[in-house]
Amino acid sequence: MLGRTLREVSVALKQGQITPTELCRKCLSLIQKTKFLNAYITVSEEVALKQAEESEKRYKQGQSLGILDGIPVAVKDNFSTSGIQTTCASNMLKGYIPPFNATVVQKLLDQGALLMGKTNLDEFAMGSGSTDGAFGPVKNPWSYSKQYQEQRRPQSNRKREGTDWLIAGGSSGGSAAAVSAFTCFAALGSDTGGSTRNPAAHCGLVGFKPSYGLVSRHGLIPLVNSMDVPGILTRCVDDTAIVLGVLAGHDPKDSTTVQDPVKPFTVPSLSDVSKLCIGIPKEYLVPELSSEVRSLWSKAADLFESAGAKVIEVSLPHTSYSIVCYHVLCTAEVASNMARFDGLEYGHRCDVNMSTEAMYAATRREGFNDVVRGRILSGNFFLLKENYENYFIKAQKVRRLIANDFVNVFNSGVDILLTPTTLSEAVPFLEFIKEDNRTRSAQDDIFTQAVNMAGLPAVSMPAALSTQGLPIGLQFIGHAFCDQKLLTVAKWFEKQVQFPVLQLQGLMDDCSSVFENETLPSVSVKQ
Numbered sequence: 001m002l003g004r005t006l007r008e009v010s011v012a013l014k015q016g017q018i019t020p021t022e023l024c025r026k027c028l029s030l031i032q033k034t035k036f037l038n039a040y041i042t043v044s045e046e047v048a049l050k051q052a053e054e055s056e057k058r059y060k061q062g063q064s065l066g067i068l069d070g071i072p073v074a075v076k077d078n079f080s081t082s083g084i085q086t087t088c089a090s091n092m093l094k095g096y097i098p099p100f101n102a103t104v105v106q107k108l109l110d111q112g113a114l115l116m117g118k119t120n121l122d123e124f125a126m127g128s129g130s131t132d133g134a135f136g137p138v139k140n141p142w143s144y145s146k147q148y149q150e151q152r153r154p155q156s157n158r159k160r161e162g163t164d165w166l167i168a169g170g171s172s173g174g175s176a177a178a179v180s181a182f183t184c185f186a187a188l189g190s191d192t193g194g195s196t197r198n199p200a201a202h203c204g205l206v207g208f209k210p211s212y213g214l215v216s217r218h219g220l221i222p223l224v225n226s227m228d229v230p231g232i233l234t235r236c237v238d239d240t241a242i243v244l245g246v247l248a249g250h251d252p253k254d255s256t257t258v259q260d261p262v263k264p265f266t267v268p269s270l271s272d273v274s275k276l277c278i279g280i281p282k283e284y285l286v287p288e289l290s291s292e293v294r295s296l297w298s299k300a301a302d303l304f305e306s307a308g309a310k311v312i313e314v315s316l317p318h319t320s321y322s323i324v325c326y327h328v329l330c331t332a333e334v335a336s337n338m339a340r341f342d343g344l345e346y347g348h349r350c351d352v353n354m355s356t357e358a359m360y361a362a363t364r365r366e367g368f369n370d371v372v373r374g375r376i377l378s379g380n381f382f383l384l385k386e387n388y389e390n391y392f393i394k395a396q397k398v399r400r401l402i403a404n405d406f407v408n409v410f411n412s413g414v415d416i417l418l419t420p421t422t423l424s425e426a427v428p429f430l431e432f433i434k435e436d437n438r439t440r441s442a443q444d445d446i447f448t449q450a451v452n453m454a455g456l457p458a459v460s461m462p463a464a465l466s467t468q469g470l471p472i473g474l475q476f477i478g479h480a481f482c483d484q485k486l487l488t489v490a491k492w493f494e495k496q497v498q499f500p501v502l503q504l505q506g507l508m509d510d511c512s513s514v515f516e517n518e519t520l521p522s523v524s525v526k527q
Contacts, residue, residue: 089122210232297474418474418476425472
């Protein structure tokens with residue numbers, strides 16, 4: 001049951017094959033069995049069980065709220081949840097309990113979804129590996145897949161070093177790990193420069209970033225207001241479309257959302273792609289791209305071409321400036337957004353027996369990690385009066401050029417852009433942390449962050465397994481507010497490649513031997 005799609009489970013619930021409470025308990029059990037992944041910061045067990053009981057009553061009375069009624073979901077821990085701790089994986093907000101739900105969370109709950117818990121991330125979503133949070137790193141479920149184990153070591157040698165595991169990607173790595181390990185059927189992430197698509201690629205999932213303004217940001221604790229969007233992580237395109245249909249639309253609490261009513265999202269099965277024009281950006285063929293990803297990218301283009309689609313090389317000439325531009329704009333907005341965490345109203349506060357200025361400094365030093373403090377310092381430097389024109393204003397101008405590159409390509413007749421999502425498959429933790437956070441993020445966001453600066457929809461699709469048995473994702477980019485068309489093409493691609501399901505089942509029965517040297521992180525449970 002846990003490996004089925006949202007629609008299949010919804011049908012099973014309606015037909016009484018399983019009850020919401022039984023389904024909820026199965027997911028809670030698996031959360032505990034896979035706690036070594038550190039996917040969750042807070043498990044809302046009692047909340048979820050209460051929601052399941054209410055859902056069960058509705059089903060018995062024939063009053064189901066819809067397709068999500070009784071479906072377990074998870075939410076990244078930078079979305080506000082009423083009565084449930086929201087930390088952003090930071091000591092600054094450890095113990096903070098919001099008085100309201102983020103709009104996207106409320107929409108899920110209004111449809112009867114069961115909130116299993118809040119998922120782990122890089123602190124304040126600043127990172128690309130989910131390794132820099134206050135609650136420890138997230139482990140990629142594929143580290144423990146049968147495919148990867150067979151490639152990495154003989155069956156006779158099951159012991160492993162405690163750090164011999166793969167990153168989940170970031171910053172929404174907890175949400176990706178939660179879905180990939182079958183502890184929920186869908187999860188919310190946030191996407192500022194690729195933070196949903198990156199972990200989706202590493203964990204073999206569909207990771208969708210909607211057009212900016214299609215989904216409300218109200219209650220999403222901001223990183224970069226002008227680029228942040230709620231993202232969706234699922235195991236198939238149809239599930240993504242179902243969740244998007246619930247979340248999309250105008251929100252009076254968010255002035256950046258679309259004003260016009262949003263039509264229901266349906267993703268038809270596309271049988272003929274001969275009228276499509278697929279663009280391949282030549283600037284994305286960078287030297288750092290692994291040979292396996294490069295080969296898979298080429299094969300995907302050939303797949304479309306052999307099916308009758310027109311595949312052409314296109315140019316996004318300002319791509320080489322996008323990482324630097326993104327860094328300036330990101331840190332500038334971070335500096336502004338993080339100013340609210342001063343120890344006065346909510347969150348961490350240091351010893352108050354000192355001057356106000358000293359209390360500010362000490363609170364922020366204790367509450368933020370080095371990554372967050374570094375971005376705040378960089379952003380404040382760029383925003384200094386003597387630097388503002390040379391850095392922030394120029395970056396805004398470059399951002400416009402980058403956005404115009406996409407507009408020009410789509411106006412030339414291209415329907416969808418096909419690119420890699422990441423430079424390579426997921427890498428081992430010890431290899432990942434050799435580089436500092438800023439360098440890692442610049443490398444990992446190379447194919448994804450320009451989309452956020454342009455406000456376009458994009459989706460990472462699991463395309464194939466590498467020679468090591470690990471997922472490789474490819475990215476599809478669409479024109480602004482053509483999200484439905486983008487998902488329709490992605491669904492066609494999904495059907496062609498038939499990506500395999502992660503084989504974790506059975507492995508859980510002998511966790512003690514496989515994870516003998518693993519340090520199992522504690523998981524807090526909301527009572």
